[in-house]
Amino acid sequence: MPDLLQTYLDTPEGAGQVLAHARLLLRLAGWYQEIAPPHLGQASSVANLKSGIVVIHATSGAVASKLRQMAPTLVDAFSQRGLVCTGVQVKVHARQGQTAAIQPTLKPLSSRASQELKHLSESLPASPLRAALETLLARSSRQE
Known part of the structure; x- marks a missing residue:
């Protein structure tokens, strides 16, 4: 049975393409964390690769703006690592589990x-x- 599953995953019409794409995205995510400045890398992540364009999700408009300014540098860095990269697209996308506002600390009165x-x-x-x-x-x- 496990052999049948592996065979299905490896076939072009099976989930093999999805699995290969997922592996590529994991590799891209690692490269991105090496390339991006630490403060921007923590506030953004690689979301996808579509037709040579790396899609990056940023947690805020300010982070997205900085990453858009860095787009040529990111394209060059990805290309130097062997990826056929023609561009970078940055989207603002809040991460899951992130709270919109910090809840105030409740301090009881004496x-x-x-x-x-x-x-x-x-x-x-x-x-x-x-x-x-x-x-x-x-x-x-x-x-x-």
């Missing part, structure tokens, strides 16, 4: 600060400030 804010809120007339203080106090009491 009991004294809580009491002082409660007294202040009770002394205020109905207003947006009083509502904000009451919301703050309600949230801080849930955290404790």
Whole structure:
């Protein structure tokens, strides 16, 4: 049975082409990490190779812009390693699992600060400030 699977993977009409392309992309990814400056290499990755054009995904527009400026250098470096490379296409593509915004650290109020804010809120007339203080106090009491 394993021989049949390997035979299927190696045939042109089987998954052999996909497997060969995947191996090439792994090799390209290694080369790219050697070629690209470390700060750009960490914020981008090789995504594909289409008709001699290396497709790179960048995590932000700033990284993509820098990589587009480096495109001729990248093409030369890939070509020197034996790849038939005619160009580099850079796309902005956020990596999976990356959070859009950093969640703020929740810091509970001390009991004294809580009491002082409660007294202040009770002394205020109905207003947006009083509502904000009451919301703050309600949230801080849930955290404790």
